[in-house]
Amino acid sequence: MEAGGCPGGHRHSPGLRVRAHRPRRSAAGIALLEAAAVRQLRGARSVLLPAGPRERAPGRRGQRTPAGLGQARGHLPRTARSRPRLQLRPLRDARPPRHHDPDRLLLAAQCMAALFAVDDYYCDDERTGSDTAMLGNRLTLGQTALDPAYLVGGWGYQDQLEQALTSDPVLVGLRSYIDRVAGFGTPAQVGRVRHETVAMFVVMNAEAGWRTAQCTPPVWEYLAARQVNSFLPCMTLIDIIGGYELPASLYAHPPVRRATMLAASASIILNDLYSMAKEAEPGIGDGGLPDVIAAERGCPLPEAIDLSAAYHDELVHNFEAAQKDLCATIPSPHLWRYLAGLHAWLGGSHEWHATTGRYAT
Numbered sequence: 001m002e003a004g005g006c007p008g009g010h011r012h013s014p015g016l017r018v019r020a021h022r023p024r025r026s027a028a029g030i031a032l033l034e035a036a037a038v039r040q041l042r043g044a045r046s047v048l049l050p051a052g053p054r055e056r057a058p059g060r061r062g063q064r065t066p067a068g069l070g071q072a073r074g075h076l077p078r079t080a081r082s083r084p085r086l087q088l089r090p091l092r093d094a095r096p097p098r099h100h101d102p103d104r105l106l107l108a109a110q111c112m113a114a115l116f117a118v119d120d121y122y123c124d125d126e127r128t129g130s131d132t133a134m135l136g137n138r139l140t141l142g143q144t145a146l147d148p149a150y151l152v153g154g155w156g157y158q159d160q161l162e163q164a165l166t167s168d169p170v171l172v173g174l175r176s177y178i179d180r181v182a183g184f185g186t187p188a189q190v191g192r193v194r195h196e197t198v199a200m201f202v203v204m205n206a207e208a209g210w211r212t213a214q215c216t217p218p219v220w221e222y223l224a225a226r227q228v229n230s231f232l233p234c235m236t237l238i239d240i241i242g243g244y245e246l247p248a249s250l251y252a253h254p255p256v257r258r259a260t261m262l263a264a265s266a267s268i269i270l271n272d273l274y275s276m277a278k279e280a281e282p283g284i285g286d287g288g289l290p291d292v293i294a295a296e297r298g299c300p301l302p303e304a305i306d307l308s309a310a311y312h313d314e315l316v317h318n319f320e321a322a323q324k325d326l327c328a329t330i331p332s333p334h335l336w337r338y339l340a341g342l343h344a345w346l347g348g349s350h351e352w353h354a355t356t357g358r359y360a361t
Contacts, residue, residue: 111177111234114170117170117173118139118201119204122135122139124279133212135208138170141168146175146197181237184241185245188248192248193237196232197233204229218292223265226265227261231345234345235260235342238342259322262318269308270350272289272290273288273290275358275359278360289304289308290305291304323342
């Protein structure tokens with residue numbers, strides 16, 4: 001289980017490797033727990049399972065519930081850095097996953113590189129060739145790079161498709177990425193990654209529609225879209241990178257889905273705040289949540305920034321509450337590990353946004 005685990009689990013100083021002195025569950029034991037969790041979700045009679053000390057549910061005696069992570073000023077770009085009321089709630093106690101396979105860790109980096117290429121070259125940056133009129137066609141080929149099309153017969157269509165997929169570096173990157181995912185994940189996990197990525201492509205098309213119509217969406221519509229056009233496709237790799245599989249019945253379980261989407265929304269609102277200086281430059285995007293709030297409310301941008309940060313913090317509070325509740329009610333070590341991975345991902349994302357040169361102006 002990843003360090004930091006569920007809320008209420010033991011935590012150690014960052015950077016220290018602590019030798020496990022508690023008994024591990026056998027693979028058979030974990031399988032029994034997973035089966036019990038699935039039966040519980042299907043409405044079977046609840047089974048009381050003794051939680052071993054290693055995978056203990058939160059709130060047990062001897063475990064301390066982590067205090068509020070505290071609010072700290074975000075290290076934002078120049079346009080937002082000086083706002084005295086701006087506060088972001090970083091996840092300071094999030095811990096990185098406890099595995100050391102560099103190939104799996106690099107899979108996360110390859111995902112970010114492939115999807116940022118789609119964003120930069122197809123969607124947002126006109127200086128690199130993005131064109132809203134071409135976006136639908138390009139994303140359709142992007143979907144084909146992720147989920148192959150099978151063109152039959154001797155008509156030559158398959159060869160023409162292959163030529164198109166190999167002549168565009170963005171498509172080459174997408175196909176190389178999904179091939180590596182298939183090398184580490186099960187078919188069900190690969191399908192999950194495809195689904196979340198293609199769903200993001202759908203919303204990218206919707207956002208292009210806003211730009212073409214030169215309209216600003218209402219805040220509720222923007223937030224609903226950004227939940228999907230977020231870092232969700234990257235988060236979908238959490239169990240693959242960790243070397244385990246969260247059962248599909250748990251991944252799709254509505255309360256688990258809610259926790260996942262709360263984390264996805266928090267990740268992208270944070271991105272909106274850190275990227276706003278760069279996106280204010282000519283030819284790049286249309287801003288983010290602060291601009292949408294300012295347009296709808298008719299308020300100054302500094303106030304809209306504060307409201308966006310407050311919304312981000314509320315998303316994080318809701319995610320942490322959902323994580324704690326799920327860990328207390330579903331006896332699944334793999335689910336607990338997945339939720340710990342989401343928690344760690346949010347903390348790492350905050351650190352990355354605070355230090356990356358991507359949004360420097």
